Amino acid sequence: MRKILFFIIFFISTAAYAATATIEQLPKLPEGTALFESEKTFGRRGKLGGFALKPSKYGIFYDDKQGGAIKMMYLKPNDKTFCGTYVILMADLSNYASLTFMVKGKTGNEAFEIGLNDTISNKREDAVMVGSIYRYLPEGATTEWQKVVISLADFYGSDMHKVYSLIFHYNEIGTGAFWIKDIQFHTEHLFNIEDEIYKKGYLLLDNFDHNDLNLLGRKTNTYKKLPSICESERAEDAFLGGKERALKLIYDKQSTGWAGYFTLLNQIDGEYFDLSKYKDVSFMIKGAKGGETFQIGMADRNWINIGDSLKAGQIEDFLPGGVTTDWKEVTIPLSKFGSLDFTQMGSFVIDFNKKQKGVIYIDNLRFTLKTKEELLAEW
Structure with missing residues (x-):
């Protein structure tokens, strides 16, 4: 009886674990995935980073004042330069259907694109972008926490078995700061565009x-x-x-x-x-x-x-x-x-x-x- 009860509890907890996963709980990259030495050395799950061509700038860190939320900052003075930030995943997302996270802006109306790099596009520095945050939040980021729901199918062309990082690209001229927290991946399809259209x-x-x-x-x-x-x-x-x-x-x-x-x-x-x-x-x-x-x-x-x-x-x-x-x-x-x-x-x-x-x-x-x-x- 105890064995049966243990199995039921284990099965339920395993199913719940599989249905929704934080970054730390995601399955690892498939064995034998080709990585550059720099990706092996510096790439670890949950690590934060960024990229920029001067005079554009970025900042990214875990903010204890916001309960450990990730704070991202950017300055893009013109269209001749670029900047962005990322969160390393190094995960197999092939069994997941949706991505969710919470976002809050410092002043509101912060603008950024969202993308994914698999282990191939990361080497080319050519992430698959799904568009602006305004695609998923029509009123944009505000000074209140809002939930963003993205279908992973939107990242068309990415190898979901070998995802390297989640990208935030600052494609519009300006400066801003915002926070991201509760990044989760779900096996359930949480967003249906047809439902939104029919409304x-x-x-x-x-x-x-x-x-x-x-x-x-x-x-x-x-x-x-x-x-x-x-x-x-x-x-x-x-x-x-x-x-x-x-x-x-x-x-x-x-x-x-x-x-x-x-x-x-x-x-x-x-x-x-x-x-x-x-x-x-x-x-x-x-x-x-x-x-x-x-x-x-x-x-x-x-x-x-x-x-x-x-x-x-x-x-x-x-x-x-x-x-x-x-x-x-x-x-x-x-x-x-x-x-x-x-x-x-x-x-x-x-x-x-x-x-x-x-x-x-x-x-x-x-x-x-x-x-x-x-x-x-x-x-």
């Missing part, structure tokens, strides 16, 4: 405020073929004002070549996004002078493989009066994009197809869900 009734793909990745953690970029060009930046001239930003596209479309901008819905070489339950795409738009024109396109899996997109039409086809110097909202039914497989969508595209030089601003790019009535009507 709001729409997917906000990008607000362009804090990161060059969109709010799905997917890549965004401009494309060009000379002599045509297109460049992008996050501009302070946002629709909502305040500290928010907008996407600024500076383009010069010549008679030859091409120029434009894309934001991905799929992971590169990964899963495509299902937009079959959505009815339209909308965004805010204004021009520096007015009269700017471009095509709006989307690509499913087939069009991604071709390297092109299917166009719904020119912006003025959906925006009475065309682009002006005032913010306007444009809404485009997804049906206008023609024959696409909306269960396997890859990208949204702004394509400058007419000879013109100009500047446009875009904000709050989102996809609206169909209502229950609209879904039932399709049956």
